Amino acid sequence: MxxxxxxxxxxxxxxxxxxxxxxxxxxxxxxxxxxxxxxxxxxxxxxxxxxxxxxxxxxxxxxxxxxxxxxxxxxxxxxxxxxxxxxxxxxxxxxxxxxxxxxxxxxxxxxxxxxxxxxxxxxxxxxxxxxxxxxxxxxxxxxxxxxxxMHDQVARVSTKNAFPIPNRGKRVVLIDFGAKNGIIRELSRRNCDLTVVPYDTSAKEILAMKPDGVMLSNGPGDPKDVPVAIETIRELMGQVVIFGICLGHQLISLASGANTVKLKFGHRGCNHPVMNLANGKVEMTSQNHGYAVEEASLKDTDLVMTHQALNDKSVEGVRHSKYPIFSVQYHPEASPGPEDSNYLFDQFMELMEKEAVKR
Structure with missing residues (x-):
């Protein structure tokens, strides 16, 4: 045919x-x-x-x-x-x-x-x-x-109703913008007591669940097409530990005052080298995105770049200088791809533990 x-x-x-x-x-x-x-x-x-x-x-x-x-x-x-x-x-x-x-x-x-x-x-x-x-x-x-x-991809793929994935560990709310099963797998491996919620769940509803941390998932499309999520993240900042992946990373950056831009042809594959600026090590990563955080726009925010792509020098990770918030543009859960960056889930766990001690 x-x-x-x-x-x-x-x-x-x-x-x-x-x-x-x-x-x-x-x-x-x-x-x-x-x-x-x-x-x-x-x-x-x-x-x-x-x-x-x-x-x-x-x-x-x-x-x-x-x-x-x-x-x-x-x-x-x-x-x-x-x-x-x-x-x-x-x-x-x-x-x-x-x-x-x-x-x-x-x-x-x-x-x-x-x-x-x-x-x-x-x-x-x-x-x-x-x-x-x-x-x-x-x-x-x-x-x-x-x-x-399209401009409504997140609404199309996000869960319509919240649902639990019970466990005995840290209580984590996963905001589903189109979450990969790999993210759920990695959090479950670490015994997280998960609740997966729709993309438009309010900060008030999330905080009412008394989470130790909030995970912002990957998802499709332009992050500026999800203004409701940007506002929710702003309201969550300083209230709870936040870890963002891919679209979640872009939304954290927008909520912090940075800007995102559309890439010419994007990053899609499981062989993208990224430099960890903290230790100088190069990680091979799995990526799937058509938008990126504009590096120059980080200047007047509280975000610090932590990872950078070696192919085009684009922003691959940030952390907040005041609040327990960090994110990466690539996929530490791999699926498919290398598992070099899997340690970021452990960092999320450690940050939740550290914040729990403060309380």
Missing amino acids: KRLLILEDGSVYEGEGFGSSRYQMGELVFNTGMSGYQEVLSDLSYCGQIVMMTYPMIGNYGINCDDFESLDPAVFGFVVRECCAAPSNFRSDYTLDEFLKQKDIPGISGVDTRAITRKLRNSGTMRAIMADEGADVEAIVAMLRSSEL
């Missing part, structure tokens, strides 16, 4: 269709990971995006029932050079094609992902859509150019 990938600049790539035929316009982005496509597909931070893997063969170890970051993926499409139809792995439960059909996600293979990646690196991410062979390309390109990208 022939299928087209059409970009807003008029580029058309013909390939083989797999998965669903439910086409949706989305932002075309690329991920440089050599593995971990299951975690990528199920990461809710990709809501509204069509994801292209730069590694050529995808699907070779299949899809299993254990490695999902969410059970209801929000990705709008999947682009690969080669889709493996016969995976070989003892953990495989079904093929990539079967999974995408089950989740109603369209895919395309057989396109030149290297050429498309170079285009996105040079021109920036673009609106794109898949279409059947013979589609009216001119009309589709006009539609892409006149369409706006």
